[in-house]
Amino acid sequence: MxxxxxxxxLLWISLSCTKTLSPEEQTLAQLKQEVEQDLKENILPFWxxxxxxxxxxxxxxxNFDGTPQPDAQKGGILNARLLWTYSxxxxxxKDERYKTLADRAQQYFVDHFIDxxxxxxxYALNADGSPLATQKNTYQNAFAIxxxxxxxxxxxxxxxxxxxxxxxxxxVEHSFDPxxxxxxxxxxxxxxxxxxxxxxxxxxxxxxxxxxTNLYRVWKDPGLYxxxxxxxxVMQHKILDQxxxxxxxxxxxxxxxxxxxxxxxxxxxxxxxxxxxAAEVLGxxxxxxxxxxxxxxxxxVQIKEGLAPEGYIRGEKFYGERPSVPGRTxxxxxxxxxxxxxxxxxxxxxxWQISGEKKFLDAAVLAWExxxxxxxxxxxGEWYGNVFEDGSPRKDFVKxxxxxxxxxxxxxxxxxxSRFPSIAVSSRETETGFQPVNPQATPETQxxxxxxxxxxxxxxxxxxxxxxxxLPRYDNVVHEMTGKYPALWGCDFSFMAQGDxxxxxxxxxxxxxxxxxxxxxxxxxxxxELRQGIVDEAIRKHAEGRVITLMWHCCFPxxxxxxxxxxxxxxxxxxxSQEEWNELVTNGTELNALWKKQMDGVAGYxxxxxxxxxxxxxxPFHEMNGVWFWWCNKPGDNGFKKLWIAMYDYFTHHHKLxxxxxxxxxxxxxxxxxxxxxxxxxxxxxxxxxxxxxxDVYNRDWKQSHHDELLELGGGKLIALGEVxxxxxxxxxxxxxxxxxxxVWGYCIYDFSFFANPSExxxxxxxAVKAIYDNPGSITLDRIDFxxxxxxxxxx
Numbered sequence: 085m086x087x088x089x090x091x092x093x094l095l096w097i098s099l100s101c102t103k104t105l106s107p108e109e110q111t112l113a114q115l116k117q118e119v120e121q122d123l124k125e126n127i128l129p130f131w132x133x134x135x136x137x138x139x140x141x142x143x144x145x146x147n148f149d150g151t152p153q154p155d156a157q158k159g160g161i162l163n164a165r166l167l168w169t170y171s172x173x174x175x176x177x178k179d180e181r182y183k184t185l186a187d188r189a190q191q192y193f194v195d196h197f198i199d200x201x202x203x204x205x206x207y208a209l210n211a212d213g214s215p216l217a218t219q220k221n222t223y224q225n226a227f228a229i230x231x232x233x234x235x236x237x238x239x240x241x242x243x244x245x246x247x248x249x250x251x252x253x254x255x256v257e258h259s260f261d262p263x264x265x266x267x268x269x270x271x272x273x274x275x276x277x278x279x280x281x282x283x284x285x286x287x288x289x290x291x292x293x294x295x296x297t298n299l300y301r302v303w304k305d306p307g308l309y310x311x312x313x314x315x316x317x318v319m320q321h322k323i324l325d326q327x328x329x330x331x332x333x334x335x336x337x338x339x340x341x342x343x344x345x346x347x348x349x350x351x352x353x354x355x356x357x358x359x360x361x362a363a364e365v366l367g368x369x370x371x372x373x374x375x376x377x378x379x380x381x382x383x384x385v386q387i388k389e390g391l392a393p394e395g396y397i398r399g400e401k402f403y404g405e406r407p408s409v410p411g412r413t414x415x416x417x418x419x420x421x422x423x424x425x426x427x428x429x430x431x432x433x434x435x436w437q438i439s440g441e442k443k444f445l446d447a448a449v450l451a452w453e454x455x456x457x458x459x460x461x462x463x464x465g466e467w468y469g470n471v472f473e474d475g476s477p478r479k480d481f482v483k484x485x486x487x488x489x490x491x492x493x494x495x496x497x498x499x500x501x502s503r504f505p506s507i508a509v510s511s512r513e514t515e516t517g518f519q520p521v522n523p524q525a526t527p528e529t530q531x532x533x534x535x536x537x538x539x540x541x542x543x544x545x546x547x548x549x550x551x552x553x554x555l556p557r558y559d560n561v562v563h564e565m566t567g568k569y570p571a572l573w574g575c576d577f578s579f580m581a582q583g584d585x586x587x588x589x590x591x592x593x594x595x596x597x598x599x600x601x602x603x604x605x606x607x608x609x610x611x612x613e614l615r616q617g618i619v620d621e622a623i624r625k626h627a628e629g630r631v632i633t634l635m636w637h638c639c640f641p642x643x644x645x646x647x648x649x650x651x652x653x654x655x656x657x658x659x660x661s662q663e664e665w666n667e668l669v670t671n672g673t674e675l676n677a678l679w680k681k682q683m684d685g686v687a688g689y690x691x692x693x694x695x696x697x698x699x700x701x702x703x704p705f706h707e708m709n710g711v712w713f714w715w716c717n718k719p720g721d722n723g724f725k726k727l728w729i730a731m732y733d734y735f736t737h738h739h740k741l742x743x744x745x746x747x748x749x750x751x752x753x754x755x756x757x758x759x760x761x762x763x764x765x766x767x768x769x770x771x772x773x774x775x776x777x778x779x780d781v782y783n784r785d786w787k788q789s790h791h792d793e794l795l796e797l798g799g800g801k802l803i804a805l806g807e808v809x810x811x812x813x814x815x816x817x818x819x820x821x822x823x824x825x826x827x828v829w830g831y832c833i834y835d836f837s838f839f840a841n842p843s844e845x846x847x848x849x850x851x852a853v854k855a856i857y858d859n860p861g862s863i864t865l866d867r868i869d870f871x872x873x874x875x876x877x878x879x880x
Contacts, residue, residue, distance in 0.1 A: 108442065109542075112504060113504075115433075115448065115452055115500070116501070118456065119429070119496060119497050119500050122493075122497065123496075124177070124497075126466065127466060127494050128169075128173055128182070128490070128494065130464075130465035131490050132182075132185065133150070134146050135484065137152070141163065142158070142189070143156065144156035144157050144158040144159055144211065144485065144486070146483045146484035148464065148480065148481065148482060150465060154211060158196075158208065158209040158210070158211065159208050159487070160205050160206055160208055160221075161223070161227055162484065162489050163189065164193065164224070164232075165489040165490070167190055167232065167235060168227070169489075170182050170183075170188075170189050171189075171190075171231065172498050173186070173494070174238045175234070176501055176502060176796075177501075183238070189231075189235075190232070190241070193232070194247055197228065202273055202274055203250060203254045204225055204255075205220070206273075207219050208486065219270055219271070219272055219273060220254070220258070220259070220271045220272065220275055221270040222255060222269055222292065223287065225251050226255070226288070226291045226294070228251050229248045229299055230294055230295040230298050230299075232244045232245070232247050232248035233245065233299045233302055236248065237298070245303065249299070252296075252299060256307075256311065257275075261337060264339060265322075266284055266289050266322065267288060267292050268282055268284060269283055283334065283335065283336060285333060286331045286333045286351060289323055290319065290351065290354070292315060293315045293316065293319055293358060293359070294361075296315055296362070297362040300312050300365055301365055304755045309366070312362060312365070313368070313371070316366065316371060316375065319359055320359070320374065320375070320378060324355070324378065324382075328347075328385070329385030330347045330348075330352055333348060344403060345402075345403040346403070347389070349386060349401075349424060350397055350424025352382055352386060353383065353386045353428050353431035354430075356379040356380075356382040356386075357379060357434035359379060360375045360379045360438070362375070364787060364789075365788075369786065369813070372815075373815060376438045379431075379438060380435050380439045380441075380444075383434070383447075384435070386428070386431070386432075386447075387444075391428070391447055391451065394454055395452075396420050396425060396451070396458070396473075397424040397425055398424075399420060399421065420473060421469065422459055422468065422469055422488075423493070425459055426455070426492040426495070428447070428448070429451050429452050429496050430499045430500075432444045432448035432451065433445065437503070438815075455467075458477075459471060461477070464483075466483050467493055468481065469488050502792055503792070518800075518801055521774065522744070525745075526694065526697070528697050528699050529742065529743050529745060531874050533745055533775060536802055536825075539863065540822060541822050543861050544812075544817050544824065544861060545570075545631060545826075546568075546570040546571050546572065546825070546862050547570050547572030547573070547574060547633065547825050547828070548573065548574065548833060549574040549575065549807065549829050550573065550574065551576070551830060552576065552614040555575070555618070558828075558831070561833050561834070562853070562857070565849055565853050565857075566854050566864075568864040568865065569864065569865040571825075572632075572633055572825050573621075573622070573625040573632055573633070574632075574634070574635070575618050575622070576634070576635045576636065577634065578638070615686075616689070618689070619689050623696045623698055626698045627870075628865065629870030630868075631701065632693075632699070633700070633806075633825075633827065634690075634700050634701070635703045635704060636704045638682060638705065639682070640714045641668065641676075641679040642675070659714060659718075669726040669730050680734060687741060690735075691741065694741060694742065697743075697873070698743065701776065703747035703748075703749040703778060703806055704731060705724070706750075707749070707750065707751040708767050709751055709761045709763070709767045710760070710762075711759065719766035725767065725768070725769040728748065728769040732746060732769075745775040746773065746776070747774075747776040747777075748768065748778065749780065749807070750764055750767065750780070753789075753793075754785065763793075764793055764794055771799060771801060774801070775801070776802040776804055776824070777798040777801060777802070777804075779791075779805060780806050780808065781808050781809070783809060784809075784810065786812065786820070791803070791820035804823055808826050809828075810852060811833075811853050811856045811857075813852065814855055814859045817856070817859065817861055818861075828853075834850060
């Protein structure tokens, strides 16, 4: 297959057709575009065309020009990596062709590579699929877990998850070192150890880390959690020599270094970002901070030692004599492999995301410039496996064998797409972002949306929720703690709060959200008085330059908006039946009429705001993917999506509410028995009904996937932290840069952990709140210029 790719030099890119980007974002956009083009038009087409074996599975060897060697053995590493690659392509690119190939790879792997008698994965097969090398190599089995768990992640096929878990259990039982932690190199077919397998290596343990990370994404097992945590510790404190910033390649069982010291630059830069990825998936903030520090340091060492001035990553540096090459002393290899170049781009981008230091983005661009010039095979497709230091290719090197595969360079593309889904050289965005989903949106509503897009990926709006029964209370607390006011003001048409002692604070209102449920008292004020107070306060706050966000914890319609807590918390542990649900969302039914009556009441207050030219970030029915409210846990096209669309249609077309930006507000997905929150996509009504996609995060559950998957689902639309139990850290805003705002829930501004052990005295400060409000990337009220009744940034 002959293929020619055309790339535009990064220095000459023009982005005049898109919204305004910073110089670094312009560079990143072009880098992403070129890498994505290579992935979609070169790498994946090559493997799709040449690798499938009509006799079954995939060829074990592809020559330089892509022609197969039909009699070659089929390596387990190659096939596991093909399974991962096609599954990732299916998941990220949403292309049915890759699902077909992913399913083909999964079926062949399960049928032929899995040892049905002893468990685990064979190292290699004959060309006809019969077992050839039957030892249980840990590295190979780690990639089996990696590929199978990715297939489950992409397709939901339970067989893949079961197979991954079974292999994981075998590795833990037989290859794990319970005394010193980490994993040995392997076992015999029967999982018996011998002296050949009792050493440890960096490479094996690095990819075990990668496998455990991917498996934990889809299987939140407590034992796996501890294994992943221990493996992160091993990689930090046993594998890495933190004094040099290099990994130790070969070690004994007790982690004593063995053999000649070798610095492997490609492995080091790959290690830097895989370590952070593992910590992000684990979800321990303290561990994440330490891995980020290490990653930046390792990447810095690579710039100084591993990155050549021309832009390539050097191979390996030997200290002392290399046995296989007598007389070779400290120097690097004189040929360059394909995979370190791909890992360099990802590793340097990762360090830039963490640190914000431009030198890392420059290093990623330099590495890619050299790679696209010298490593891509424009004649036959894919990349050269090896080139010499002068950039000339080795045309005797195969494109596929037991180790040569699409895993590294395709993953580079998948990583850039996943990390930066909304950054593009050209897209359907206007200069100021997407337009509101309501084509009749008022000018001030459009202007607010465009203002938010102008901040996207660069700044985050600070926000605070307040209760209708004491509207200024928490804004004042923020000011006392930080000397500033939040940019975003939030409130709820139903949640009220009473009492002065925060330790015994109760939610009260038309819906009594009291736990345990107690009689609701509103200090003599009616529902109507309280809701009118919200409107009046919102108008005042808007005049100051605040962004207004409002929500509504709606009663089940039979409660007629006067229900108590039983009717919101799953109707006293009973979700509406499917019959009730169908009646609710069907025009002309009694239940639907009651619901519309509820909506009519709230719509009247929203119309007052429209008349006052106040745009509203409207976020009803939040946390719908959880299991705690009556509107929760209704996935699929006949579930929550219908409720959302029905409200959108009623408010937009019947009530002509054109001052609303529709914020679809989930809970961050989690797998806690009895407190689950399902996948975003199962409840998403579609981009035509949503302006902003939001997530609620509590209990410090700052997983990178919560940010990335929401961004991917919206296709570049705004995402936000609709409600949080604590303000995000500065580090979170760097690693998860696309959150447009955060809003701390009411009294959580003090410190959410305070409520586990309440006392009469309230905290007078919260260092975490002070830190995020002082962060230059955070927008507080004093940084908004609202002259002319339009939102502008005062200090860009």
